[in-house]
Amino acid sequence: MSLISKNEIKTIKSLSDKKYRDSCGLFAVEGEKMVDEALHSGFKVERIFRKEEIGEQAMSRISSFSTPSPVLAVIRKPDHIAISSYGMLDSILSGGGLFMALDKIRDPGNLGTIIRICDWFGVKALFASDDTVDVFNPKVVQATMGAIFRLRFHYTDIGELCKRVVSGNGRVYGTFLEGENIYSAGLDNGLESPSLVVIGNESEGISREIKGLVTDKINIPPYPDGESGSESLNAAVASAVTIAEFRRRLCT
Amino acid sequence: MSLISKNEIKTIKSLSDKKYRDSCGLFAVEGEKMVDEALHSGFKVERIFRKEEIGEQAMSRISSFSTPSPVLAVIRKPDHIAISSYGMLDSILSGGGLFMALDKIRDPGNLGTIIRICDWFGVKALFASDDTVDVFNPKVVQATMGAIFRLRFHYTDIGELCKRVVSGNGRVYGTFLEGENIYSAGLDNGLESPSLVVIGNESEGISREIKGLVTDKINIPPYPDGESGSESLNAAVASAVTIAEFRRRLCT
Incomplete structure (x- = not known):
């Protein structure tokens, strides 16, 4: 049998x-x-x-x-993966801390790796736009190496999220080529109010709508002399370097 | 026709x-x-x-x-992807600078992403053990986003490489759970002599033979309080955070 x-x-x-x-x-x-x-x-x-x-x-x-x-x-699948009300969003942000948001991440390996990064560096919650790849896709789940069972994760409207971070006296950080060098930028807003790091799509970067809501444009400098043959870093790598720098400044 | x-x-x-x-x-x-x-x-x-x-x-x-x-x-395929003599190794290391070595990386996406990271951060050469995945595997090539055409890359004996770095007054860095916090560790040896960062296999980490040749054991601290549910970071993510920290200290 x-x-x-x-x-x-x-x-x-x-x-x-x-x-x-x-x-x-x-x-x-x-x-x-x-x-x-x-x-x-x-x-x-x-x-x-x-x-x-x-x-x-x-x-x-x-x-x-x-x-x-x-x-x-x-x-x-757990309930409340999709944010059901903006009150819920405010409640998650209310204690302050470090948050991350994904604007249309398409590659399952990238999403899984970013979940693992957020878990490692103690990001309080990871948000993703509805057009981000599904978090329960088998490739995403396996790339998290188990972090999917620990990290708070929600699909939501990233524009609305940014507005609520700002109205709660928080800051919205996004990486742009013209952004300020991440090592000299003022990340030290403190974490009593929320700090949200937005990561954009693999080929298009942060969308125009969200760009208008970013309060602090930052940039991971290439070497040497602010230029490199590469045009960008992989989305998961940019997430890691940015979150690691927040943790270095706000924990050590 | x-x-x-x-x-x-x-x-x-x-x-x-x-x-x-x-x-x-x-x-x-x-x-x-x-x-x-x-x-x-x-x-x-x-x-x-x-x-x-x-x-x-x-x-x-x-x-x-x-x-x-x-x-x-x-x-x-270019010539000299495989190091043909130890004299060639000494010649590559002779000018000093930042180097990276991969000890048995198996995932093509990881190798491609690491090549892109090394290109971005100006690593002078990337070395890989002979049992690392083939750099001309289509998944590796595509994940480099073109960086494969710019970065100096060689297969070689990583043990021999470490010995030659040390005999040239350089340092060999490797990430270990028991390593020193990367943000307080003394990475500032300067780059006149070679600094080599070794990244280990995805599941086993750095092999025993290479571990014995590492001069500086370092660790990327998780948050909060030196612990996290995750046991490790993805190999490409660990590479990025480590190399970014070297660049922050030695460039800004």
């Missing part, structure tokens, strides 16, 4: 599709470490499938990877 | 395979920007294929991507 039915295999395979994840409210994670982190998180683990129980063939059918993992868990 | 033969299609498709790239000494790049950068570099561009000339069907057969690019170039 098999421990997984044909219908279950079909359902789990469908979880690689965003529409299906949305309609059933589930997503999948793979690997011992990820499943272990899920079990120790606030997320609800619905089912666990192990290769030694369901067989290698079934495992390779439900896995998103070319080399199937020994274990896969089906997990319920 | 088609502007590409069946044999050419077969040859170009084979370039996704390392063995074939090695035997014929060629690799492929795709996209207007990449091909343009190749043409303005010291690399020898052997052939250029455009969608409007060879047709969409042929393009989709030779492309490595699910959505084929409008243009693909076949490029000759």
